[in-house]
Amino acid sequence: MFNTEKSEKPKTLTGTRLRSYAFALLTRRDYSQAELSNKLNQYAINPDEVAELVAELAQQNYQSDQRVAELTLASQLRKGKGLQRIKQALKAKELDEELITEELKEVDWSEQAYQLKIKKFGIDVAKDPKIKAKQIRFLQYRGFSMDAIMKAIARTSEEE
Structure with missing residues (x-):
């Protein structure tokens, strides 16, 4: 039919x-x-x-994988995505593995996670385990490593 x-x-x-x-x-x-x-x-x-x-x-530089990688990285960072999510987005574009690694190594992932944590939860360091767990889950979902997450949620405003 x-x-x-x-x-x-x-x-x-x-x-x-x-x-x-x-x-x-x-x-x-x-x-x-x-x-x-x-x-x-x-x-x-x-x-x-x-x-x-x-x-x-x-x-002739009308098409550039380098430019695609840079634009994708910038876009994903603006959206608050972490390392794993950005790697996924770059791999979906079938870019060269070396190019992906090159683009990602210049980013301070702990700082990115901290800025996102501030934007979503404020500058206070959470004492309540439930709030900490919520922050961890949020940052994990965004693709940040556990190392970057723990630094971000423990960082105080004086450490900036």
Whole structure:
């Protein structure tokens, strides 16, 4: 009765139309090479042509995995995410492992956890175990390590 299979999109793009579509995608937002290839392969007739085009766009700096990693990291930090959640977001973009490590090593995770704790719970150090547990769960969910969490919840305002 109902067609439950995804209907295959017709693959029609080659040459200039494929290039135009790639530029149209990149003008909206930055894509990693893997994401851009996947997107273009949905419509392209020749996967080899897609690979060549993506490599050319990267070489000419229209597409940059470095830029994607930096923007993703900045965005995730603004959202109050910790190391594990950010690693997950970067891996989802299929970025190189070295690039991910390079981007993440410059961040002070204890400071990030502390700033998030202040924003959510204030500057007071919790004495009540229930409140401490709530803060720990909140920061764990955000992807912070236990080490960074313990430093953040024990830190007083005089230590700044």
